[in-house]
Amino acid sequence: MEPFMGVVLSAVGTVASGALSGAGGEMGRRTSETLFGLLNRARDEQGTAAVAPGRAGGTRADGATGGGRAPTLPVTESEQRAAALWLTEVARRSPDFADEVARWLDEAASLAPGAANGGAHGTVRPRMLPPATGVFTDREDLTAAVTALLEETGRTRGAPAVAVLSGPGGIGKTAAAVNCAHVLADRFPDGALYVDLAGASAETALAPSDVLVRFLERLGTPPAAVPGDEARQRDLYRDRTAGRRLVIVLDNAHSDAQVLPLLPASPDCLVLVTSRRRLDRLVAGTGARHLTVPPLTPEDSVRLLTRIVGDERAAGAEAGVRAVAEGTGGIPLALCTTGARLAVREHLAWERVARQLSERRTGSGGGDGQEEGAAMPEGTPGDPVRLAHDGAYRELAPECAALYRAVAVWPWPTVTVRCAALAAGVEEGEARLLLEQLADVHLLEEVAPERYRFHDVSRAFAHDLAVTEDGHGRMAAAVRRVAVGQLRFAAGADLRVIPSRWRLGPAYAALGRPENRDPEDGGRALRELREERENLAAVVRAAAHHGFDDLVWQLCEAMWGLHLRLGFHEQWVDTHLLGVEAARRSAAEFGDRRAVGRVLVQLAFAYMGLGRAADAERALAQAVAADADCGHHRGQASAVEALGLLHLKQWRWAEAEESFIEAGRVLSRIGQNDEGREDLPRARALLEHHTGRAQAKQGRFDEAVDRFNTALVQFRDLPGGADRYNEGRVYMSLGETHLAAGAVEHALVCLDRAVDIMSAEGAEPQLAYALELRADCHRRSGRVEDERADLRATVPLHERGGDQPALARVRARLAEPEE
Template sequence: MNTATSGALSGAASEVGRRTTERLAALARRVRGRGTDDARPPTVPTDAAARRDLAERLFEQARREPAFARDLLAWLRETDLLRDTTGPACPAAARPWMLPPGTAAFTDREPVRQAIAALLDDPGADAAGAPRIVVLTGPGGVGKTATAVHFARAFADRFPDGQLHADLRGASPATAVTPSATLVRFLHRLGVPADRVPATEQEQTDLYRDRTADRRLVVLLDNAHSAAQVAPLLTAAPGSLTLVTSRHGLPELVRDHGARVLRLGPLAGDDAVLLLTRIAGLEPAGAQRAHAEAVAARCGGMPLALCETGALAAGREEVDWERLEREFASLGPGPAAPAPADPTRLATDVAYRALAPAAARLYRLLGLCPWPTIPVGAAAAAADITPAEARALLAELAGARLLEPAGDERYRFHDVVRRHAELRAHEEDGRAAAGDAVERVITWYLDMAVAADYRVIPGRWHLGPAYDRLPRPAASSAAARAALAELTRERENLAEAVRAAEEYGFDALTWQLCEAMWALHLRLGFHEQWVATHVRGVAAARRRATDEPRAEGRMRSQLAFAYMGLDRLADAERELTAAAAADRAAGHHRGHASAVESLGLLCLRQWRYEDAEQRFRQARTIWDEVGPDDDGAEDAPRALALLENHLGRALTGQSRFPEAIGQLRHALTRFHALEPRDSYNEGRVRMSLGESLLAGGDVAGAREFLDDSIAVMEGEGATLQLADALELRAGCGDAAAFLGRARELYEALGDAAGVTRVEVRLRGAG
């Protein structure tokens, strides 16, 4: 029972989770009102002890009262296995194949192959049931990533359940990806629907290990900064292999998880020459052989330097190894000097100096920020050129091995090379030109995100001049899906754009970027990133308060929703309270009402139904202050209709069913009067009415409204909400038929949790 209550409460953010926890609240109120002098309303149990106490109270009441026992049993049947927020793996879930492409020029590293093969073949590891973890360490440019990718692919036939890959961007703490962000990506690829991914890192880790427990996977965690970044991403499956690359030894992985550390050094002389000439595409002969060997020595056996130099040779009409040797000699001391130059930096400088001026300028400007990937449009913005020109220059940089292809006309820097580009930009372009280039890229990302966000939720209120430049698009499910995919693809770049905007002092761009990421975070989560970006957004909005006084309240309200997703409810309440104060001080009635309404929704989540009612009534009063020419006047009718629905839910939570039903009928009347009609939210109100009538014992009345809601959701194509309505309708009779339909919808959605929940109810109905 304690597990069931924990699972129900952790799933409270979803629509089904909301109903489930509200039914639990109703049971808790019945317990509180019997056999005790404590008349206080129950509150959400927030820790294990409080949940255990609630479970004991519920069972004790069930032992005393048969009717309560029946209601508790029905609730348990509906929530059985809810603690697993996704249920068993969906059979249709695709196996992940996330490894990047390898290279035909890969050379040597035979000891690594032997060590991995020995680990995989070790019967002792099988007997211990221990996961197999290999850490490849070495300096930047030594070829850790290429080695890990090569051998992950070489042993792929041993891992038929797929391949997971993440670049952890651990060159510095500032760029390192959080474990939560990687876990969310992995869970999506393992078949977990976006709305079923838990918000907290610990819950994500638990679910990830559950989903990988019986799979034979190879997991490549590239460029790790610390063991703490890696540990949540380790599977517990003995049949899987985890490859980690890092410039650090990560001794904690050895101590705590038995990882095997393999240190990579520079390639030996013959292998260095072999890699160099493979990239160049020509085997040197005669006297040229000695010059090629000298060039390889100048590269210090570092694969990155050898690849850059080989690409430079390949790009010339004739490969002249003697000339290349002279170019190296002109830039740095010889390999026998007491303090030789960094070979990778030296090779990068040689390759850079061979670039055409336009390509060299683009190279410098792209290196100013550690963009996770670089699409063509962002590159064009950086240099203020056309996409066609940028595309050609990017291809030139990739041919010189100064950029790495990242798929779908996207590129990335090796961090060692990026630092070289950044240094060259500051020395050759100056701070003003560098700032202009960064501003152009940030503006490009803002315009892209605004256009996409507008398509995902066209009807919401949008703040910022970037939205004013665009006409409001018509609602389209296909356009919304494509726009959300675009935002997802650029998610990490958008977060970097927020950081860069703050660094360069572009406060107006900072908070507008956060505003443009609302649909992305609302639909897909990534709560840790959401908090990180919006903390910056709040600070930027406060600094620009005289330019846009409404921005601070907007940023704080959005930050509060991020905190709610992480179950940091006290932080959420603090931000919403501050948002209400900021909007009140700015005279922004619309924002003030929205913040107070959100406080009410937070109270609903905490079972503080009386407080929620008070907040909703207060928000309604604030809306009355919005004049016909004020911001938000055109949205007031819809906002007030939504508030009436919220009020009805708050009254239902207090078991004041006649008042709740009257309130919800009034909400329905308000929605009927809207022009244009909001059929979707009308259907939601009908669902709320059916739920309240059913809770109050009026099965026939509930049936009528739920049938109407089902028809609306079918017409709207709102599949998940339709499944919710069908589950509710099953409580009004003919349960097997409606639950069967709901199960079909959940199966089509790939929602394993919905399938599991409905099947439990079907067994009970049978």
Template sequence: MDMVLSAVGTVASGALSGAGGEMGRRTSERLYRLLDRAPAEPGSAVTGAAGDGQRLVLPVTDQERTAAASRLVELARTSPDFARELGEWVREASWLAPRAVPAVAHGASRPQMLPPTTAVFTDREEVADWIRALLDDADRPPGAPTVAALTGPGGIGKTAAVVQCAHELRERFPDGTLFVDLAGASAGTALTPSDVLARFLERLGVPPAMVPGDEARQRDLFRDCTADRRMIVVLDNAHDDAQVLPLLPASPGCLVLVTSRHRLSRLVAEHGAHPFTLRPLSTADSVLLLRRIAGRERSAAPDEAVRAVAEGTGGIPLAVCTTGAGLAVREHLSWDRVAQQLSDRIHGRRQTGVPMGEHPREDPADPVRLAQEMTYGELTPECAAFYRALAVWSWPTVTVLCAAHAAGVDEDEARELLEQLARVHLLEEVGEERYRFHDLARAYARERAIAEDGPGVMAAAVRRVAVGYLRFAAGADFRVLPLRWRLGPAYTGLTLPDRRDPADGRLALAELRRERENLAAVVQAAEHHGFDELVWQLCEAMWGLHLMLGFHAQWVDTHLRGVEAARRCAAEFGDRRAVGRMLVQLAFGYIGLGQAHDAEEALEQAVSADRDCGHRRGEASAVEALGLLRLKLWRHGEAQRGFEEAREILRRIREGDDGWRDVPRATALLEHHIGRAQARQRNFTAAFAQLNDALARFRRLPGGGDTYNEGRVYMSLGEAHLDAGDPDLARVCLDKAVETMETEGAALQHADALELRARCHRLSHRPAEETEDLRTAAAYYEENGDRAGADRVRARLAELEEAAGRPV
């Protein structure tokens, strides 16, 4: 029962999210056929009332899944043939489950995510000694990782200390290191556990398409992936316990290093974390660090002057580093002058209080703020304005694109100014042409922007960044999915080169992925400042990113904002078509999270919104999406009627109307969907006619037809012939599918077609041909990063080898 229940859950979740691809869909339909043979108990949760009688529904809830598993197990107990089929299906389903990659597996990922250490790191030997003592403690509790929690105020050097310790301890943890900046300075900037888990799982070798959409399953898979591993997990800058707890590995061989400004009481009380409060550097160590940062090129200075500067920084490493960096790059600054400036500021603050624009609760003699004030005062006016412009929003990272648009300068000037700020320690370079603020530095820069520039200038900077990112995202999205129907002026005039690199789409998707977190931040910033027309267009431009890679929690968050922004625009003479468009895209995000009810509700709202504004192309798209959802949910008759309704809506679009040029291709896609729905209802005669009509329509499309979708139809024809019990006709169709996908360079679809054709050979008792197709499919899966597909095919090859008694 447990194995069957697990398989039902895996297949049902994958059917909604699409995580298992075409194999997942076929396994879901096979579950439907198995349940259709098992008699249902009266009132069972796996049936429901439809307009045309009783029907099976995809088991989405826990109750429905338990009922479905019980039905299958009950029939298996009374029918050996059914039990054998059920066993085969359970094995098939097991390959769809997200798989942990043990550290001992061939080709296992051993991530090395630690940022580099600083060459001027000073002191903190007590932290390293303390962590080693924890690891070497013979009495530490078995069965749990060692968790060390460093706390202290901002700028005290928590990150530098744990990164240095992690580097020193790497040899004791050979299975890799995971690192994340949780951005927990505030609740508004803190990363969600789901976002972090998705990032960690990919680095541990889980293919993006196999990363679950919901946090609970991500957490379970993360614990599987880290089980029995010896690795370091660094959770830097945590906001609270709730952010950290889902990210803890279960392996006792792991070391978890957490930093936070706040006490993490639950982490200590419930998970045995060891707390450590980090203190300021001693004056002697502050002097040593200052001299290291200022460099040997600086003229010699009296010890008294250096000591005075060190004392002025209060032993806070961020203040020491910022002050030392200013001395390093500005030869005209003397040690005596810096010491005097610090002294004057401390004395002046204590006498007069907090200057205008600064937070009244700040310590008036805060060394970090004093150091930032001094460094800021030494910037050129152009660099100071640039610094303020970068801080108008909490961007996850500051790229050249972001900086140039925020400040209204060209990219070459932005590069130079970014380097200037990094040299004086107001920014930190975290990757190639990618920077970040320490949050205290950003807070100070933002205060200066409020005081010197005002809200209007800051809002204008946010708008420029949003426009720049929209232009970037729309261009990349167009390269990822050039044939899709899209909405918004950002796509106007975009074209593809005649001789396009076949890898260009993948490169564009990688570009979107690198900017994913910044894009989400831009959506939030644009919403905050009321730039609603940019909010929904940014969401539209992220469609290819989310459709191809998921990240469902972010998808839903951004598109909820997109829906509301589109509604506000529509109420103020904006593009009313955007409301339905945003609702459709939001629905796909819900589907990825397994929230079928929310998805259906969003799509029904989308249909109404597009109908109300007379947008037939959008209405057809929404009705089509509703049909696709119902097809996933096994509501095949409803799905077919939805596709037919969408086709009728398209027929009412006239030349010159929005979407007119897209009607032939959209109609061909709907004919394909209708044929698939008919085949699921085992109405094979109608399905074959419908699918062949779709094939002809794709061939007649302008520009030489749509060869890729011809191949998709051949796949559907082959699958329908297999379901109808005719593997020979299926093989004829799949021969064409294999040929087409190879010509198109669609590697994973090519592998899927080969795997399906191998099933034809199996049913026709042609083991040699089956073996050949499976070998080729496995190679394609491996070459294109689909480890689950390769493992599944290799398992079938092993069965053939065993049956033949010889290597294959």
């Protein structure tokens, strides 16, 4: 493939995938539509018999028929290759066309994953390592082995150094890896990445996509620039880590497949993986060094115990300390749990604890009857970790023991005070104190202020206790209380993120739209949802597991603002597939039949974010049918409207227009007392705007302008006051349309209004785009100083938003010589 063709093909792929996912915002959309115009022109250059690349027909951009079918968004690899070949061939024959393609390539380059964050990403140094434990003991051999790996000659070129630390639960793999990373930190000046992969089981294990999103953002990539699909996330991650010296700790891995996408591209990186499994495929495929983490020696076990309880507590009790250390089998988690228990209970005798451990291990005290000194499989009653936890649990107050069991009914990623209070059915103040007590005796670990987590061995122990002492009925009730509480939280936060959207579900019934709210409140609510994102996904799975269908689909509805604004598309699809099935089961059992279409529409947007246009279209068709079947006109109109928005992304302008007009017809069926009546004025205004956009892309500028003007009036006349934000969006569309029609002065008038409105609304991404559009108008009119002033005004906006591609684009324009 010739170099120019390769560049064009890469740009086509970037722009096409971004068009569906919404990556790049307004500039991404504009670059996609520029590609449509180029392909449309290329078709005309090739002759009237040509058929443009794409999968479906359509009308010409100027509204005429004939001349072959208009192009549609090239989604598949073959379609993208055909589009790139088309552009290359026409550019080779036409210098003017080649110049336009070159300008488009410059725009597309700023949207490419590798361009995001420009040169600034090298200055971002993540510091994600947890603090090393103050009582860490031994493991010098492991650190020495990792150091030798780093200094080994003959490692595969281009491969990072990878070490896999394996061993049973509680053996200290995490502490060893974190300590090693801290010891070697000076060798990795570009920072440290850390993640707990939650690999105790396939059900709890984090998806690679979730981890890649987290890492990319910590490496300086703006959230809006993170691709939706895992393959492009992986490519961007490799770009971000190339040439950098990072230490990366992938803790508690479940499988090789979970780890492989997270390996960086730089040979100067160190990756430390911990797992209960050997991960032989990773070792064989990457040259990773396998290191087994053994129990501590008796001497180191005594040293660790002494550090935990303090020299004074251990003084004069050498025999007892040795006996306790021996009873824990050299397992650090057992040592820490037992030591914390002794440290908290100053009058608890060493000999008593040693006797309890021995009796339970040998069976003489009612244990499992294993011979003394026999190896104890992980998780069995004679396992040292289980024995240590059992000793600590037996000394808990009843209310503390009950909370310990209650928070273990499901593997929550983290346990918050709210989660614990809901699970145990107590007030948050009491839950806060009980969590602190559990952390004091090492049954829970505090990982952030008022946010705790189990070691997975500890949770398994607590879960077994819950089954035995509480039974499945009480456990299910605890899950339902958590799900109800999380739904109440998510619905309230979602209402603050997007107050004006229509909603379904009893969770919203008692919530009123916030009045006179702080402009920053929506951002705060979104941050709150983001902090609970993984717990919200977990509660959807927990509710689905227990058959709480009414809560499952409502939780999905309440996560709309979170996913619409922040993405996390893989999680979005996973939870909403459960939501669709729950809504269908609920509808079959006299539940809300409207919920099926609602969750399907949200699922379709998740598919769009992943570039899965066919799946999105299928989900929307099912939503339209489901809403039509139950007579839910508002939901049906929303589904048809979403189908039109998908068609817009795919350049299927005529089909998009038909969808928007059909959505309007469905809205007209809503009666005076029907659900959705309140939302009608705003819904109609949005449809007028969408329809105008579809008409403008077909070259029907006069019709589009009429639609936009109607939308402006409708937004201004909304009950309760104008929708200023959407009024500004319409002015932006008017500016774009007048500019495309060559009416520069009309465009300037509209963009002046857009700039004023977006400034007042604090909508900085849209304000920046309006300023860039206005700068284009000034350029066409020869107003060089005005152009440069608008471009300079976008710089702080892009800086605050972390949009490095946009900054690079603007600075390149500002660096152009004045003519």
